[in-house]
Amino acid sequence: MEKDKSRKLRIGVFGGARGTTMIGVLLHHPDAELVAVCDKYVPLLEDAQKTARECGTEIAVFENFDDFIQYDMDAVVLANYATEHAPFAIRCLRAGMHVLSEVLPCQTMAEAVQLVEAVEETGLVYAYGENYCYMTHTFEMWQRYRRGDVGEIMYGEGEYIHDCSSIWPQITYGERNHWRNFEFANFYNTHSLGPLLTITGLRPKSVVGFEGKPGEDMLALGCYRGPALEIVTLENGAVVKSVHGNMKREPGSIHYELYGKKGMMETGRLEENQPLNVYREGERRCIGAWEKYEPQAEIAAEAAKQYQTHGGSDFYPTHFFIEKILGRPDGAWSIDIYQALDMGICGLLAYRSVLAGNMPMEVPDFRDPAQREKYRNDNACTDPAVAGDQLLPRSSYGEPDIPDSVYDAVRELWEKGENA
Numbered sequence: 001m002e003k004d005k006s007r008k009l010r011i012g013v014f015g016g017a018r019g020t021t022m023i024g025v026l027l028h029h030p031d032a033e034l035v036a037v038c039d040k041y042v043p044l045l046e047d048a049q050k051t052a053r054e055c056g057t058e059i060a061v062f063e064n065f066d067d068f069i070q071y072d073m074d075a076v077v078l079a080n081y082a083t084e085h086a087p088f089a090i091r092c093l094r095a096g097m098h099v100l101s102e103v104l105p106c107q108t109m110a111e112a113v114q115l116v117e118a119v120e121e122t123g124l125v126y127a128y129g130e131n132y133c134y135m136t137h138t139f140e141m142w143q144r145y146r147r148g149d150v151g152e153i154m155y156g157e158g159e160y161i162h163d164c165s166s167i168w169p170q171i172t173y174g175e176r177n178h179w180r181n182f183e184f185a186n187f188y189n190t191h192s193l194g195p196l197l198t199i200t201g202l203r204p205k206s207v208v209g210f211e212g213k214p215g216e217d218m219l220a221l222g223c224y225r226g227p228a229l230e231i232v233t234l235e236n237g238a239v240v241k242s243v244h245g246n247m248k249r250e251p252g253s254i255h256y257e258l259y260g261k262k263g264m265m266e267t268g269r270l271e272e273n274q275p276l277n278v279y280r281e282g283e284r285r286c287i288g289a290w291e292k293y294e295p296q297a298e299i300a301a302e303a304a305k306q307y308q309t310h311g312g313s314d315f316y317p318t319h320f321f322i323e324k325i326l327g328r329p330d331g332a333w334s335i336d337i338y339q340a341l342d343m344g345i346c347g348l349l350a351y352r353s354v355l356a357g358n359m360p361m362e363v364p365d366f367r368d369p370a371q372r373e374k375y376r377n378d379n380a381c382t383d384p385a386v387a388g389d390q391l392l393p394r395s396s397y398g399e400p401d402i403p404d405s406v407y408d409a410v411r412e413l414w415e416k417g418e419n420a
């Protein structure tokens, strides 16, 4: 059936936990309406309905994705499990719906192949919701880099340190098979690496991965992986370092820095409200000037400032997704499937590097169909439900035997609404 182009975009949200952020944006967006929410956990559906009613909107709710996808929608936001985005994105695209995917884009290289093919074959919009690229500081760095303010990148760093141990019961519910428990160290890499790729617009060429030894603290909560590091060489020869994990620091650390041929930019620790520092060399070597300032959002600034979470980023992924569907110029800021995979597969391949004793791994360019072939049947991952006989260990330090009592204790805390 031909869609009525004069109506607002009808958008549904799959996953009502992190999904509350996109639910909030959609309920107030002038060009879109929230029409449905799907989550198997009923209290989240009740919350979504309540929020919608407070905004004068009635929404449909579904416990089951098979029913949800039948509903009349133009687009779907995927805020379900981080390891299951690709199969659901493919189902939505094949059913004729545009997709905004939360992080990560895919769990295996084979999924990356299937996902890019689904996007190309349907011609629909796929947007990657890596909001860390749109924090006020990183988005400013993106715009300044593109204006040539510090010259071509030579080196960069991205850091996402978040000790989730205390909230582990609230984000894993004591489920042994929750993705946060079985994922390997380098998987969740796009908060740290992503902004360096959007800022520079460059492709990764190769990656070397590292995993530090896992600590006892997370093991006591049912999770065994260490801090992760990816060293990525970009197509121009620049090297960038991406580091992330559950490490001890409060508040956590979100930090980016980038050295170019004419200067550098650094965010400082964003959780500590640092200014953006920009150094630019002048006419003479080693003589330049610093700017230290609080950047102000300039794009859709009025609307964006209603959403100050995650460094002022949380409005933009959904907004740029809508702009892209509507064919407007700001849709160009939306992160497409190719850049999403550039980010995401660096983490998958970094873990291969870890398991191979830190050998460098070439990062294929999924824009080129010929480079995809090698990975078409590559299901290697740490998820037993997906890997089949290609199952990888959860940590390069081995698979500890974690008794059920550990998960039972976490579950008990979740049921009582208590932190660990």
Ligand SMILES: NC(=O)c1ccc[n+]([C@@H]2O[C@H](COP(=O)([O-])OP(=O)(O)OC[C@H]3O[C@@H](n4cnc5c(N)ncnc54)[C@H](O)[C@@H]3O)[C@@H](O)[C@H]2O)c1
Pocket: 014, 015, 016, 017, 018, 019, 038, 039, 040, 041, 044, 063, 064, 065, 079, 080, 081, 082, 083, 102, 103, 104, 129, 130, 131, 171, 172, 310
């Ligand atoms: N970008 C960010 O800043 C940010 C922050 C938090 C989480 N996330 C991402 O958001 C996503 C969701 O994370 P979360 O923190 O909400 O935790 P989560 O992954 O535990 O929650 C997923 C939600 O989806 C529901 N769900 C999953 N599969 C389902 C299915 N088949 N049918 C019905 N419901 C289903 C679950 O019941 C749950 O409420 C993840 O991809 C995570 O990486 C991103």
